[in-house]
Amino acid sequence: MNVAFYPGCSHHGLAQEYDHTSRLICSHLAVNLTEVEDWNCCGATAAHSLDHDLSLALNVRNLAQVKRGGHDSVVTPCSGCFSRLKTAAHEIRHDPDRLAEISRKLECPLPENVEVRHLLQLIVEEYSLDRIRALVKKPLCGLKAAAYYGCLLTRPAAVTRFDDPEQPRSMDNLLQALGAEPVTWSYKAECCGGGFNASEPVIALELGQAILDSAKNAGAEAIIAACPLCQMNLDGRQGEMTPPFGGKYDIPVVYFTQLMGLAFGYAWRELRFKKLIVNPRKLLEKYCLL
Amino acid sequence: MIETYAIRRPEAQESPIARQIREDLGIDVARCLECGKCTGGCSYAAGFDYTPRKIIQLVKLGEFDKLLSLDALWTCLSCQLCVDRCPSGINIPRIMDYLRARAHRANSNITHKNIEKFYEIMLSDIKNRGRISETIMMIKYNLAIKNLFANASFGKKLFLKGKLKFFSPRTHNIKTIQPLFRRLSEKDGQA
Incomplete structure (x- = not known):
């Protein structure tokens, strides 16, 4: 299977391990990724916050680059990029006049009907759970994991057209196929405030902490993320959050691709677990997964 | 819907x-x-x-x-x-x-100037490089809000994990990005 790959700006820095494991899992599943040539930033969240047309234009260029590379389908591991690319593709379909104006300015052909998918979406749509189960070499037996979807992966439903916006299940099912025990919790699709991580950390800390509390109360030992911003907020800011009844948070926040790699038999080092701020080594050793 | x-x-x-x-x-x-x-x-x-x-x-x-x-x-x-x-x-x-x-x-009475500033810095990064560099953006933001130690402990953790990069790839054909921004300034004139 051939698809274009849009990594997003964080893949060079803050989410190197996510980028690496995304490519690893895709090659394991025989998904042939070709990086979109000379892509640009999707502009989340600054562009749409200050100028909607600019946000549209930036992503029309990206979609045009996908077409130029001979692809009709693009996949991205970042929920923020996914949301912006998909919104542009959606508006192209419903407002072709505006697209024509922008593509004239860009001097590029109309990128019509480009399919935009999040990596999680591609995996659960293209591979049946039975096929995933067949690939598992080291089941994650007993690991209690909270599948965290965040806000932009499933919302707004009219645009994303993926899973249930209120009660998504796709990642829970995937984790179950890997042998883990997904916990039932109510904050799986709440916003973590990661977009304000740098500019207004107070908000990011408040919302992030609510998610950690909810996961902990549900008995989760790890939170599974599908977005670099959510992961960075929940993992990196954990030390600055104070639990209501004292102590410290110590709950690893790992990418779903890392867990898939672990179940598929890849080694600790190859999956770059060391890049995470809260070290998951103890947890994984507890279940003899290393 | x-x-x-x-x-x-x-x-x-x-x-x-x-x-x-x-x-x-x-x-x-x-x-x-x-x-x-x-x-x-x-x-x-x-x-x-x-x-x-x-x-x-x-x-x-x-x-x-x-x-x-x-x-x-x-x-x-x-x-x-x-x-x-x-x-x-x-x-x-x-x-x-x-x-x-x-x-x-x-340019009305904006209460959260810092968030507006952050967006402006991010957009100028995209305009100049096509992509953003998280590290450079954070430094520029700290200078803009005149607080060099904003997010310092968080930044230190990222640095120790090798996640802060001072050099990151950019979009080569930057000439195709900049016309999009001219549109933005055209609007400024109208407002």
Whole structure:
């Protein structure tokens, strides 16, 4: 299977391990990724916050680059990029006049009907759970994991057209196929405030902490993320959050691709677990997964 | 989303800003049922000066100056929960984007200057490089808000994990990016 790959700006820095494991899992599943040539930033969240047309234009260029590379389908591991690319593709379909104006300015052909998918979406749509189960070499037996979807992966439903916006299940099912025990919790699709991580950390800390509390109360030992911003907020800011009844948070926040790699038999080092701020080594050793 | 339907109402009852939103965005706030599901679900309503339902009311009432100086415009997370839960399919995040952009262009009384600054820095990075460099962006932001040690402990953790990169790839054909921004400044002239 051939698809274009849009990594997003964080893949060079803050989410190197996510980028690496995304490519690893895709090659394991025989998904042939070709990086979109000379892509640009999707502009989340600054562009749409200050100028909607600019946000549209930036992503029309990206979609045009996908077409130029001979692809009709693009996949991205970042929920923020996914949301912006998909919104542009959606508006192209419903407002072709505006697209024509922008593509004239860009001097590029109309990128019509480009399919935009999040990596999680591609995996659960293209591979049946039975096929995933067949690939598992080291089941994650007993690991209690909270599948965290965040806000932009499933919302707004009219645009994303993926899973249930209120009660998504796709990642829970995937984790179950890997042998883990997904916990039932109510904050799986709440916003973590990661977009304000740098500019207004107070908000990011408040919302992030609510998610950690909810996961902990549900008995989760790890939170599974599908977005670099959510992961960075929940993992990196954990030390600055104070639990209501004292102590410290110590709950690893790992990418779903890392867990898939672990179940598929890849080694600790190859999956770059060391890049995470809260070290998951103890947890994984507890279940003899290393 | 539910189908749009036209509501017959005397023209005089529609406030100027409600009319602009209907004409520019195709969103008719008259369809608001005032049920409050948007506010009930909102990720940060507790921190807003005006909750989403009240903001729609302000649009209906035509309180334009009030709307442009709302603190909520800047602390809204664009998490898209309100639009998904709205029984009338009113795209509130899009209205927030619209009002925020106008507040930005009009240089009105913005309460969260730091968030506006962050967005501006990010956009200038995209304009100059095509992609953003998180590290450079953070340094520029700290200089702009005149607090060199903002996010210092967080930054230190990232640095120790080798996640802060001073050199990151850029978009080569930057000539295709910049025309998009000229559009932005054209609008500045109009405002």
